[in-house]
Amino acid sequence: MPKDTFYNLAEEKRMKIYGAALDEFSNHPFKQASVNRIVKNAGIAKGSFYQYFKDKKDLYKYLIDEIYKKKITYLTPTMKNPFDMNFFDLLRDIYASGLKFAKDNPQLAKIGYHMLRDSGQEVFNEVIDEKKGEGIQIYKQILELGIKRGDIRSDINLDMSAYFLFQLGNSLSNDFIEFFDTGEEKQVFNLVEGMIEMLKSGIGKK
């Protein structure tokens, strides 16, 4: 929801602002993110910022949207036909895609990280809580699907399990980023495998 003036900007200038915004919001939660720093790093005047965006939240929503769009591109085609897949294979693919996204776009991933943490807080939730709710909802749906398919037990607590899978996925993407730097990438992906194995034996049909 930036204004037209923003989209009309020359590519280079627009990207510089975008980059500065990523820098800021990936290193600070919303409330602590500073428009002053963004404009300084983007090399534009404070007033210009408000020609492009209604306010700080406006820019933030825009970024969240971009993240969302980008993240979706990481879902493989097979994932879009969840009916044909075994629950655990599907889950593994989802987690792996999240990890890959975080690896390729560490800044975007960090913004997502802060986003989820800001979620509980404040009045400002509108956008965020919605996105979070959607995320949990998706896991709930694939759990239901898994039950119908007979992949997993039917006596599990749906809400709690969905919440758990959601947290686990985010933990993988956000918290295990540190291990990418240390060249333990393969092990992180192995972790996903191990995790799926665990889940299988834990809530899989015996």
Add this chain to the structure above:
Amino acid sequence: MPKDTFYNLAEEKRMKIYGAALDEFSNHPFKQASVNRIVKNAGIAKGSFYQYFKDKKDLYKYLIDEIYKKKITYLTPTMKNPFDMNFFDLLRDIYASGLKFAKDNPQLAKIGYHMLRDSGQEVFNEVIDEKKGEGIQIYKQILELGIKRGDIRSDINLDMSAYFLFQLGNSLSNDFIEFFDTGEEKQVFNLVEGMIEMLKSGIGKK
């Protein structure tokens, strides 16, 4: 590390300040926590606050310390002899004690939650990062112990597994608090059981 003037305060007044501080720090991360709000809610003058504490960080460290002390009281005697216990039994007890702590002291738990999230950020880590490091270290130790005892496979990545167990424990205590309100307490504790079962099959010796 509050000043003597704080400890000399009448019980009632001291507790009112303590309560106001808990309120503030359980609802805001450190940077966003406001001394102004604390003094207003505690019914004391701004200047008085600085008679009791050197600065905001001083109060915060004090709270962290209190949390730490309180949390330790939740560890059962058996847990203090980890050598005699099976790794998974030990882990279950640790998680369960953390959950019980969070249930009995939701405000303290929330402060801990914010603490861990603040950890990555800023210069201010000194105290926090130390506590976090200690936590991970403990899991690493019990993992090593578990390997020696033959409870778990020896080919796991120690650092990553320790990190994972740490995150999982915190996730249980902090994120699943919401399910306590909805009367799903038993299910949360069942979740711990299930989780342990999962881990057992996942990294347990076959």
Add this chain to the structure above:
DNA sequence: CTACCTTGTGACCGCCAAGTCATTTTATAG
């Protein structure tokens, strides 16, 4: 009653934040 010391106080300082706006600069069109 006085002198002294501890504790309590809130106006005040400097800083940084988000957002505004009168003015200037630049681009466009006739």
Add this chain to the structure above:
DNA sequence: CTATAAAATGACTTGGCGGTCACAAGGTAG
């Protein structure tokens, strides 16, 4: 070249923050 519209600017307003300090109030001892 001129007139008009669009975009860029940074000084400014308002407000909250952490922290200070000169002073007032209260307690205690001689």
